[in-house]
Amino acid sequence: MKSQFSFLRFFKSQPQVIPGFGLSLGFTLFYLALIVLIPLAGIFIKSSSLSWEEIWMTVTHPRVLHSYKISFGLSLLASLINGFFGFVIAWVLVRYSFPGKRILDALIDLPFALPTAVAGITLCSLYAPSGWIGRYLELLGLKVSYTPLGILLALIFIGTPFVVRTVQPVLEDLDQEVEEAAISLGADRLQTFFRVLMPPLIPPLLTGIALAFARAVGEYGSVIFIAGNMPMKSEITPLMIVIQLEQYEYAKATAIAGVMLVVSFLILLCINLLQSWSSRYQRN
Amino acid sequence: MAGIVSRLKGHRASGSMALKEPKWVKRLLIGVTVSFLFIFLILPLAMVFISAFSEGISVYYASITESAALSAIRLTFFATMIAVPLNLIFGLAAAWSITKFEFPGKQILITLIDLPFAVSPVIGGLIYILIFGSQGWFGNSLRDHGIQIVFAAPGVVLGTIFVTVPFIARELIPLMQAQGKDQELAAITLGASGWQVFWRVTLPKIKWGLLYGVILCNGRAMGEFGAVSVLSGHIRGQTNTIPLHIEILYNEYHTTAAFAMASLLTFLALVTLGIKTYIESKAADEMNEEIS
Numbered sequence: 296m297k298s299q300f301s302f303l304r305f306f307k308s309q310p311q312v313i314p315g316f317g318l319s320l321g322f323t324l325f326y327l328a329l330i331v332l333i334p335l336a337g338i339f340i341k342s343s344s345l346s347w348e349e350i351w352m353t354v355t356h357p358r359v360l361h362s363y364k365i366s367f368g369l370s371l372l373a374s375l376i377n378g379f380f381g382f383v384i385a386w387v388l389v390r391y392s393f394p395g396k397r398i399l400d401a402l403i404d405l406p407f408a409l410p411t412a413v414a415g416i417t418l419c420s421l422y423a424p425s426g427w428i429g430r431y432l433e434l435l436g437l438k439v440s441y442t443p444l445g446i447l448l449a450l451i452f453i454g455t456p457f458v459v460r461t462v463q464p465v466l467e468d469l470d471q472e473v474e475e476a477a478i479s480l481g482a483d484r485l486q487t488f489f490r491v492l493m494p495p496l497i498p499p500l501l502t503g504i505a506l507a508f509a510r511a512v513g514e515y516g517s518v519i520f521i522a523g524n525m526p527m528k529s530e531i532t533p534l535m536i537v538i539q540l541e542q543y544e545y546a547k548a549t550a551i552a553g554v555m556l557v558v559s560f561l562i563l564l565c566i567n568l569l570q571s572w573s574s575r576y577q578r579n
Numbered sequence: 580m581a582g583i584v585s586r587l588k589g590h591r592a593s594g595s596m597a598l599k600e601p602k603w604v605k606r607l608l609i610g611v612t613v614s615f616l617f618i619f620l621i622l623p624l625a626m627v628f629i630s631a632f633s634e635g636i637s638v639y640y641a642s643i644t645e646s647a648a649l650s651a652i653r654l655t656f657f658a659t660m661i662a663v664p665l666n667l668i669f670g671l672a673a674a675w676s677i678t679k680f681e682f683p684g685k686q687i688l689i690t691l692i693d694l695p696f697a698v699s700p701v702i703g704g705l706i707y708i709l710i711f712g713s714q715g716w717f718g719n720s721l722r723d724h725g726i727q728i729v730f731a732a733p734g735v736v737l738g739t740i741f742v743t744v745p746f747i748a749r750e751l752i753p754l755m756q757a758q759g760k761d762q763e764l765a766a767i768t769l770g771a772s773g774w775q776v777f778w779r780v781t782l783p784k785i786k787w788g789l790l791y792g793v794i795l796c797n798g799r800a801m802g803e804f805g806a807v808s809v810l811s812g813h814i815r816g817q818t819n820t821i822p823l824h825i826e827i828l829y830n831e832y833h834t835t836a837a838f839a840m841a842s843l844l845t846f847l848a849l850v851t852l853g854i855k856t857y858i859e860s861k862a863a864d865e866m867n868e869e870i871s
Contacts, residue, residue, distance in 0.1 A: 313679045313763050314773035320676035323688070326669045330741055331694055334706035337716070341709050380615050387612040391605055399613070401856045402620050407795070408848035410802025412822035413841040416829045417623040420630065427626065428618075452619050484600060513699025516804030516822070520829065533701040533805065540705065540809060545714055552702045559697045567690055 338556055341549040353550045358526055359535050365443060366532040367558070370511035373450035374457075378504040381458025382496075388459070389466045403460070406453045411516025418449050419520040441523025446531065449518045450511040457510065458503030465499045498573035505569055509562045513555065627845045630838035642836035643843065650816045651824035651840075654732060658739040658807075658820065659800040665740060666796055670747025671789075675777075678755035679763065689752065695744045703741045704809025707734060730812025735820060738806035743796045750792030751785060758784055787862045791855055798851045802844050 342350055353359070388400050406414065422429040422439035432439055439445045469492065477487045515533045522529045532555055539548035599605070632639055642648065673692060677685060695703060710716050711728040721728060728734050762784070766776045782789075804822040811818045815827065821840055828837035 312767055313760060313776070314767075315675060315777075316680045316682075319672040320680070320682065323669065323673040323676050326665075326672075327688075327691060327744075330744060332691065334710055334741075335694070335698070335702075337706050337709045338702070380611070383608055384612045384615065387608050391609055393609055393613075395613075397856075399616050401852050402616065402624075404852055404855065405620050405624065405848065408798050408851045410798075410804060410822050410841075410844045410848070412804040412825050413627065413802070413844050413848075414623065415804075416825060416837055416841060417626050420834070421623060421626055427622065452623075455619060509697050513697070513702070515699065515701050515808075520826075533699045536699075536701050536705060537809060540708065543714075545709065545712070548705060549709065552699075552705055555699055555702060559699070563690060563693065563697045567686075 335556070338549050338552050341546060342553045345546045345550060349546075350550045350553075353547045354554050358530065359532070359551060361527050362530045362532045362535045363554075365446065365530065366512055369443060369447050370450055370508050370514075373447055373454055373511050374504045374508035376451055377454040377458050377507045378500060381455065381503060381507075382462055382500060385459045385462040385466055389463060404456050406455050411453070411514070412520075414452060414517040415449065415520035418452060418517065419445070422448065422521065440521050441525075441529065443522075443529050445521035445523070446518050446529060449521050450514060453514055453517050454507030454511055457507040458500065461499040461503035461506070462496055465496060469495065498569060502566060502569045502573055505562060505566045509559065509566065512558065512562070624845065624849075627838055627841050630835060631842040633838075634835045638835060639839045639842075642833075642839035647816045647819070648824060648836075648840060651819045651821050652843075654735060654818070655801050655820040657732065658736045659797060661736050662739040662743050662800045663793060663796050666743050667747055667789075667793060669744065670749075670751055670792060673748040674751035674755050674785075675781075677752055679760050692745050692748050695742055700738075700742055700803065700805030701809055703806035704734075704738050707737045707741070707810060711737075729810060730814075731818055734810035734812075735807050735818060738810040739800050739803055742803050742806050743800045746796035746799060747789070747792035750788045750795070754785055754788040755781075787858045787865075791858050794851050794854055798847060801847060 345353070384403070388396065388403075419440050420426050422432070422445055424430065424433045424438070424440070426440070429439055437444070439448060473491055474487055477491045478484075482490070513533060515531075515537075518531055519534065522531060522534075524530055524534060532551065536548045536551050536555075539545075539551065600608075643652075673688075676682075677689065708715065708729050711721060711734070712718055713722065713729075715729075728737070762780050763776050766780045767773075771779070801820075802822055803820075804826075807820055808823060808826070811820065811823055813819060813823060813827070815824075819827065821844060825837050825840045825844075828834075828840065
C-alpha cells in the first residue's frame with residue numbers, strides 16, 4: 296500500500312518546476328510505441344502463427360544456418376579489424392599532426408553519411424575483376440567481389456567510424472601528467488602505453504567494437520551488391536528474410552527476423568553495460 | 580577543449596624523449612592511418628564521381644533528368660519532408676522529458692529510442708508489411724477502403740520514418756544533459772512560461788546540435804535502402820526512391836547512370852560532413868567564449 300502510494304506520488308504530486316513533463320513524455324511514448332514498439336512486437340506475434348516445429352525448421356534450415364555463419368562470423372571479424380585500425384587511427388588523429396589531418400578527421404564519418412546503396416555499388420565496382428583495385432588483386436589470384444571476402448570488406452567500410460569516434464574523445468581527455476609520472480617512476484614507453492594509457496581506453500574500445508558489430512550484423516545495402524548472394528556461400532541473414540518475403544512466406548521471414556531481433560537485443564544490452572562501465576571508469 | 584590542446588602542445592614542445600614514441604613508430608602509424616583511409620574512404624569517393632562523369636557531362640545530365648530518375652528524386656524528397664519534421668518533434672519531446680525530469684525507467688526509454696539503430700533495416704521494412712500488408716493485421720480493412728500502404732509511397736514514407744527515429748533525439752539528449760536545467764529553472768522563477776523558456780532559453784543553447792541532428796536525419800532519410808527496398812515494391816517511375824533507382828540501374832548494367840544518381844547522394848553526404856565540421860568548430864568557439 297505504502298509503496299504504491301509513493302509510486303503514485305512520484306508521478307502526481309512531485310512539484311515539477313519546469314513545465315511540459317506530461318506533454319513531452321506522453322508524446323515520446325506515444326510516438327515510440329506507434330512507430331517502433333508495436334510494429335516490432337508484431338514480429339513475435341506473427342511468428343507464433345507457425346508451430347514451434349515449423350519455426351525451428353525455418354531458422355535451422357541449412358541455407359539459413361550458413362547465413363548466420365556468414366553474417367555473425369564476418370561481422371565479428373570485421374568489427375575486430377575495425378577495433379585494431381580504429382584504435383590506430385584515433386591515436387594518430389589525437390597525438391600526431393601531419394598535413395591533411397583535418398580533412399581525414401572529417402572524412403571518418405563518411406560511412407555514416409554515405410547511403411548504403413552507394414557504398415555497395417562503389418565497393419563492388421572497385422573490387423570487381425575489372426575494377427581499380429580488383430584488377431591487381433586478380434593478378435595475385437584474389438577474388439573479392441561476389442565472395443565472402445567482399446562482404447568482409449563492405450562490413451569493414453561501414454564499421455570504420457565507430458571505434459574511432461568512441462576512443463578519440465577519451466584519448467583527448469587523458470591527462471598527460473599521468474604519463475609523465477609513469478616515466479619519472481622509471482617506466483619505458485611501452486610499459487607506459489600498456490599499463491597507464493591502455494586501461495582507460497579499453498571500455499570505449501570495446502563499446503566501439505560492439506557498435507560496429509551491431510551495425511554489421513543488420514547491414515543490407517552495402518553488402519548486397521558485393522556479396523554475389525550465392526546460396527550456401529555468400530548469403531547474409533537479412534537477405535534470407537528478403538528472399539522469404541519475395542516468396543510471400545511472411546511467417547517464415549518473421550521467424551528469421553525474430554532470431555536476428557533477439558541477437559540485436561543482446562548486443563544492445565552488452566553495449567549499455569559497456570557504456571555504464573565506461574562512464575564509471577571515467578568518474579574514478 | 581582548446582585548453583587541453585594547447586596544454587598538450589606545450590608538453591610536446593618541452594617533453595622528454597620518453598614521452599614520445601620513436602620516430603619510426605610515429606611514421607608507421609601515420610602511414611597505416613593514411614593508407615587505410617585512402618583505400619576505404621578516399622578511393623570509393625573518387626570512384627563515384629569519376630564513374631559518374633566517365634561518359635561526359637551530357638550523359639550525366641541525361642541520367643539524372645530522365646523521367647524515372649526525376650520521379651525517384653521526387654519520392655525521396657517527399658518521404659524526407661515527412662520523416663524529418665516528425666522525428667524533429669519526437670527528438671525535442673524525448674530530449675525535453677529525459678533531460679529536464681526524473682522518472683523511473685528513463686534508462687530503458689533511452690535504450691528503446693536506440694532500437695531502430697540496432698535492428699536490421701530489412702526488419703524495419705518487414706514489420707510494416709506484417710501490419711499493413713495484404714495478409715497483415717489491417718490488410719483486409721485497408722483493401723476494402725482501397726488504401727494501399729505497402730508496395731506504395733506510404734510504405735516508403737513509413738520505412739524512412741522508422742530508420743531515422745533516433746537521429747535527432749540522440750544528438751540532443753547528451754547535449755541537453757550536459758547543459759543541465761539551471762537556466763531553465765531561473766527563467767521559470769523569473770516568470771517565463773514553458774514555451775517562452777523553450778524558445779528563448781533552451782533553443783538558442785541547442786541550435787547547433789539540433790541542426791546537426793536534422794542534417795544527419797535528412798541524409799539517412801534520403802539514402803535509406805534496406806527498409807525502403809522491402810516496402811517499395813520497386814515499381815519504376817512510381818515507388819522507387821533514389822537508392823532503389825540506383826540499384827535497378829546498376830543491376831541492368833547502366834553503370835554510368837547508376838553512378839550519376841549515386842553522385843547526387845554522395846554530394847549530399849559530403850555537404851553533411853562539411854556542415855558537421857563547421858558546426859563543431861562553431862560550437863567549440865562558443866564554448867571558449869563562455870569560458871573566457
